Amino acid sequence: MFENLSDKLQRVFKNLRGEGKLTPENMEAALREIRVALLEADVHFKVVKQFLEGVRQKAMGEEVLTALSPTQQVVKIVQEELVKLLGSHQSRLRFANEPPTMILIVGLQGSGKTTTTGKLARWLSRNGHLPLMVSVDVYRPAARAQLAVIARDIRLPIYEGAPEEKTPAELAKSARREAIQTGRDVVLVDTAGRLHIDEQLMTELQELKQLLSPSEILFVADAMTGQDAVKSADEFHKRLGITGAILTKMDGDARGGGALSIRHVTGQPLKFVGVGENFDALEPFHPDRVASRILGMGDVLSFIEKVEESIDQKNAEEMQRKLIDNEFTLEDFRDQLKQLKKLGPLDSILSMMPGVGPLKDLKNVKVDEKEIVRVVAIIDSMTPKERANHMIINGTRRRRIARGSGTTVQEVNQLLKQYAQARKMMKTFSGGFMGKRLGKLKLPAFGG
Ligand SMILES: Nc1nc2c(ncn2[C@@H]2O[C@H](COP(=O)(O)OP(=O)(O)OP(=O)(O)O)[C@@H](O)[C@H]2O)c(=O)[nH]1
């Protein structure tokens, strides 16, 4: 899901990489490409417009963080705006104060209502609830049979109705009574679908709403239908007042834009997404995670937060000055390595890093944390004088340092060579210090 959008946005960010600074020009260029990517992903044009405006304003107001490269800054902003668009926090189901909670499942024909009713029943029962299902689709005999089969499959109760109950209202009322009598706390009401929105259906749903005072009216939308799903969500909301949406078939090759727009157009949150035909294939909708997935960049935000937390901005600036003035000592080198270690296990940082997500061979990427420990040990075995001036470290001193740190002279030589190289290279860089440091350690695709 979201694969296309994700690919396109990644290309945008790749193009931004290598630019030293965030300027109005490269920002505009990036925004243009983001616009095309969103439109191609089937996001409503009004939503796109507003989205880009939000990104632009944030980008202009953003304080430049030395610790982040321009790419990362744009990613951060786009991510934050995506989350805003999708809903700032996860929307949980609402339950009635007095059980049973009534949940109406509505939507167009074939959108996945009946399947989702089963999935939701299972999800509820796994989360401490006692659901009861009922189908009020009185138009298609097979529809009620379908839910009965599902109920048997997942071994959860269904109210199947009595022969004399012929209307949706009668069936739903009896189901509620049954729930009270048997101590079920949630009733999931699977309603009939229509090819198009029509008066009869809307009237029927309005009556059910009147009768049941449901805590939730969940609009089930097929993600594959893109903008049509958004349009019907809008109409259902105007006529009925939905309280949330469930996007199904997100496992297919839907362009994903619908998800971004439903929430914006109706003002109602996405609560779940269906990601398969299996009854386990239902996930609560987490805006932040989905935004990350859309960006295809792992959990960028947590990574950026970590960097922001662990890097003392002043310290970073001081380091940068030292680099530029060629005052970057072995001691600084060690402190920076230690700081890098403070970020946590490198593999986990790696998996959060932009551009690493889609690498197929991520499993083969090994970051040697022991290497850092060794380097720190070597530097610790030096005298303060040596740390301040690596030029004085001759053969005798190297042997002593190797002994002191439990390493070999070769390893000490190697470190000194690396340090000299790092010094030379880093001096030529300007901008995001931490980004360069990570780049030095040969972590793929990070920043500049
Ligand atoms: N791949 C995939 N298929 C799904 C998902 N949700 C539903 N389906 C399939 O979509 C088809 C229609 O699902 P139903 O649950 O019968 O749809 P409905 O809205 O109840 O249809 P009507 O009652 O006719 O209006 C079935 O083949 C389901 O297996 C999903 O998340 N992923």
Ligand SMILES: [Mg+2]
């Ligand atoms: Mg159905």
